[in-house]
Amino acid sequence: MSFVVRxxxxxxxxxxxxxxxxxxxxxxxxxxxxxxxxxxxxLAVDPRHARISAIDADTLLIExxxxxxxxxxxxxxxxxxxxxxxGAELAxxxxxxxxxxxxxxxxxxxxxxxxxxxxESAEAIDIGxxxxxxxxLPGKRMSAxxxxxxxxxxxxxxxxWSWATYQPLALHKDARRPAGIHGDTxxxxxxxxxxxxxxxxxxxxxxxxPFVTVRDNACMTCHKTDAHQHxxxxxxxxxxxxxxxxxxxxxxxxxxAFNKPAGRCVECHTEHEGAGAMPATRQQFCTDCHDGLKSRxxxxxxxxxxxxxxxxxxxxxxxxxxxxxxxxxxxxRAVWQDGLKESTGLKFTHAxxxxxxxxxxxxxxxxPGQFAANDxxxxxxxHQTDSGGARFQPVEMEKACQSCHSLTFDEIGGTFxxxxxxxxxxxxxxxxxxxxxxxxxRPANLSGMARRIPGAAAQQSTAADYARAVHFYPMQxxxxxxxxFSKGGxxxxxxxxxxxxxxxxxxxxxxxxxxxxxxxxxxxxxxxDHRKSECVSCHIKATTSNEADAVxxxxxxxxxxxxxxxxxxxxxxxxxxxxxxxxxxxxxxxxEYHMDTxxxxxxxxxxxxxxxxxxxxxxxxxxxxxx
Amino acid sequence: xxxxxxxGPAPRRRTGATRERQSTHEGFLVxxxxxxxxxxxxxxxxxxxxxxxxxxxxxHFGSTWLGYTLGTIGALLILWLTALGMRKRAITPGRWSLxxxxxxxxxxxxxxxxxxxxxxxFAFGWNVHTxxxxxxxxxxxxxIFGVTAYATLPRALSANRYxxxxxxxxxxxxxxxxSLDRQLHDAAQPLDRECAVLVDNSLEQDPFTxxxxxxxxxxxxxxxxxxxxxxxxxxxxxxxxxxxDPLDKVDALLTRKEAMLARLRRHLRIKGWxxxxxxxxVPMTFALIAAxxxxxxxxxxxx
Numbered sequence: 059m060s061f062v063v064r065x066x067x068x069x070x071x072x073x074x075x076x077x078x079x080x081x082x083x084x085x086x087x088x089x090x091x092x093x094x095x096x097x098x099x100x101l102a103v104d105p106r107h108a109r110i111s112a113i114d115a116d117t118l119l120i121e122x123x124x125x126x127x128x129x130x131x132x133x134x135x136x137x138x139x140x141x142x143x144x145g146a147e148l149a150x151x152x153x154x155x156x157x158x159x160x161x162x163x164x165x166x167x168x169x170x171x172x173x174x175x176x177x178e179s180a181e182a183i184d185i186g187x188x189x190x191x192x193x194x195l196p197g198k199r200m201s202a203x204x205x206x207x208x209x210x211x212x213x214x215x216x217x218x219w220s221w222a223t224y225q226p227l228a229l230h231k232d233a234r235r236p237a238g239i240h241g242d243t244x245x246x247x248x249x250x251x252x253x254x255x256x257x258x259x260x261x262x263x264x265x266x267x268p269f270v271t272v273r274d275n276a277c278m279t280c281h282k283t284d285a286h287q288h289x290x291x292x293x294x295x296x297x298x299x300x301x302x303x304x305x306x307x308x309x310x311x312x313x314x315a316f317n318k319p320a321g322r323c324v325e326c327h328t329e330h331e332g333a334g335a336m337p338a339t340r341q342q343f344c345t346d347c348h349d350g351l352k353s354r355x356x357x358x359x360x361x362x363x364x365x366x367x368x369x370x371x372x373x374x375x376x377x378x379x380x381x382x383x384x385x386x387x388x389x390x391r392a393v394w395q396d397g398l399k400e401s402t403g404l405k406f407t408h409a410x411x412x413x414x415x416x417x418x419x420x421x422x423x424x425x426p427g428q429f430a431a432n433d434x435x436x437x438x439x440x441h442q443t444d445s446g447g448a449r450f451q452p453v454e455m456e457k458a459c460q461s462c463h464s465l466t467f468d469e470i471g472g473t474f475x476x477x478x479x480x481x482x483x484x485x486x487x488x489x490x491x492x493x494x495x496x497x498x499x500r501p502a503n504l505s506g507m508a509r510r511i512p513g514a515a516a517q518q519s520t521a522a523d524y525a526r527a528v529h530f531y532p533m534q535x536x537x538x539x540x541x542x543f544s545k546g547g548x549x550x551x552x553x554x555x556x557x558x559x560x561x562x563x564x565x566x567x568x569x570x571x572x573x574x575x576x577x578x579x580x581x582x583x584x585x586x587d588h589r590k591s592e593c594v595s596c597h598i599k600a601t602t603s604n605e606a607d608a609v610x611x612x613x614x615x616x617x618x619x620x621x622x623x624x625x626x627x628x629x630x631x632x633x634x635x636x637x638x639x640x641x642x643x644x645x646x647x648x649x650e651y652h653m654d655t656x657x658x659x660x661x662x663x664x665x666x667x668x669x670x671x672x673x674x675x676x677x678x679x680x681x682x683x684x685x
Numbered sequence: 686x687x688x689x690x691x692x693g694p695a696p697r698r699r700t701g702a703t704r705e706r707q708s709t710h711e712g713f714l715v716x717x718x719x720x721x722x723x724x725x726x727x728x729x730x731x732x733x734x735x736x737x738x739x740x741x742x743x744x745h746f747g748s749t750w751l752g753y754t755l756g757t758i759g760a761l762l763i764l765w766l767t768a769l770g771m772r773k774r775a776i777t778p779g780r781w782s783l784x785x786x787x788x789x790x791x792x793x794x795x796x797x798x799x800x801x802x803x804x805x806x807f808a809f810g811w812n813v814h815t816x817x818x819x820x821x822x823x824x825x826x827x828x829i830f831g832v833t834a835y836a837t838l839p840r841a842l843s844a845n846r847y848x849x850x851x852x853x854x855x856x857x858x859x860x861x862x863x864s865l866d867r868q869l870h871d872a873a874q875p876l877d878r879e880c881a882v883l884v885d886n887s888l889e890q891d892p893f894t895x896x897x898x899x900x901x902x903x904x905x906x907x908x909x910x911x912x913x914x915x916x917x918x919x920x921x922x923x924x925x926x927x928x929x930d931p932l933d934k935v936d937a938l939l940t941r942k943e944a945m946l947a948r949l950r951r952h953l954r955i956k957g958w959x960x961x962x963x964x965x966x967v968p969m970t971f972a973l974i975a976a977x978x979x980x981x982x983x984x985x986x987x988x
Contacts, residue, residue, distance in 0.1 A: 075913055090881070092874075099870075099874055101885035101888065124878065174866055174867060177867070179863045179892050180866060187858050188893045189855050189893075189952070189953065189956055190956070190960060191900065194895075195961075198968055201964070202967055204968070205971060209976045209979065210979065213816065213975075213976060214978065214979040241900050244811075244813050245813055245983035245986070247747075247810065247812075265987040265988075268987075269986060270988060271988045329746050331745070566724040
């Protein structure tokens, strides 16, 4: 059988050149080998790839020679029958062979056409893009919009949606968002302080309305009882602050323009500063008003104050000036000065009692273990702190004095009888009762008739004792009462005794004692924080003063004064004076904005910890530049 | 070039007598005697000094007057810097020539890292605000990388294009490969199936194949040409030597193709680095503008 082979080649112009040949063989070989009936110069084709033979006049058989497959009508195979009348399309490598019956000759004709380029590089290559990264990376434009959309969705749309979903939670004390994704937490610039930790997920608890700053009503939702006004009259507060001028005024105007009114809680109580304690308010917050207050608020009774180290007025302790008719102490504030006196109604010699050389010290040495120290009395033998440790309990006669200053007046059968402290009428009654019995019993060996002989020393001693007993044992009870209330008497030595009492006290009157528990009521002083210091380093007069009425609390300046260590917030005092152990002290160390009687609020991380011995405790922004 | 010629003697006619190059070119980095780098450095110094010495609270620095000012300047600067993408498509001479604009873009962009970081007050966290800062830094760092690439890589690109026969263009590289492929195709016709398939693999592999990783590293582990050359040499080692072995010619052609491919790929690698940074710089800029918008809206939303 003969086959027609039509090889089609393309001119560079795209025109086809057809080379027709007729193979007179019974078997037509398709292959890369030059001797093949259908020669395919294609490296993907075997040298002898397949052979075609006739089964009958209408059917051809094509089968692979080397078991390499080829494609018939789009399907890979190694053997196939081909209907000449129907025709077929064969594919070998980059060549396509179509089978059809040639009309003129009636022979089966194979039309061979190269459909793939010789190599990949021969394919059309777009030089413009091939050398770029265009096909290797997502387009810049697409990824730009993609990323932008992703960010806007995640950090703008979702947070706003979160806000919108939980809106009714605002201004409800115990309302909390359920756990879950809260997009708006991505807006949080930092964790809330420990006190507000449970609000971390509830942005709306404070941020009530969008584009409206946090207002006080949000704070007051929870802080109903613990947020006192600084002063009741808010208008006065604003007046004290004064109208901001210059750059500050400009800032104020900008803030107002952006809907940020002045005087809100959050201006001082800043948040989102990390999960620690709330930070302390800066001193400037106080001095904005109190520095030069008189110039803005002429009728104020408060002196101007700024930095403690340089511009704080002298202290004004509250002193006891006497006792009112109802027995309550009268108090009055006075500017602290050296040698200030008050009226306690007591007589006490601090210097004498604290001496290390006199009889009192000697007595302490004789009674080791009964006092705090074994060489002399110390402060704490009489003064005990209260339970909080901030201040001292009043000195009680029974605990502090009586172990030395006994009120014993009689001994009966080895038991001592004691006058009752604090009850003058009972004292008088007890004494009168004691003297109902008359004279002290005369010792039996003092017969009075015997002749004195040498060696009767014991008798002499007894006689002397008896004589003293008689002397101190007045014949009349009233004499005894008078003695005890007069100079040299038990009461008189410590108390102020006047005449003018009732009959029950034999006309004597003992002044009520007033011990001053707190001198500085506008500022907070805590003895606990100063326990590492000696008492006398501040109360320096304690070892020299022998007057109970002398005010021993220190003032602001001078020896023992607070400024001996406390140098103001930034240590401003250090610029002009040497301080051995400087302690930074902003206003809030002693003063409380929300005025109450307790200790001023202090950040939790400042409540404990070592004594404040550096001037740099208040988180200075640029520590190295401070000095 | 729009700039005035550099002062000095008029450029001499270049002859073989001197090899000194008289370049009047002034790059965009030092445009106008480094006007923009000086300005940016001065501004950065002023801002840092302001940050240190203006007494402002350490917390929430961004919401102080200086913080707001820096933030506003930074945001506007970001938008202006982004505008280079539009500006660069219109090349104009003069005072605001594209070169001047580019110089300002680069140095004010570097200055932005100072402005943005000071605005943050060094308070970073997992939030939208730090996201905006991070994206800004990514954009700036990728930009610095791009400038560095532009300053150093073109020299390597040129060097790669030159050989003893002169320079070769990108088009010529492809043409050379096509020619080698045609010759390989012809030379491989007599080969048996096993060898022909190896050569065919080489022909069928796109010279521009490979992922972005291959492109940027210049490593192509599955290279068919190298594999074909190696495999053919291995096969040949066990065959007796004959004269006119078609494998000789194929081997020589494959070696040449390998060399040409290596040069092409070096070229692609360098060009890749010259372009790749923009695929970070540009999309991240838009992500930054989105994050910046979210940052600004969030600040006022939860005012």
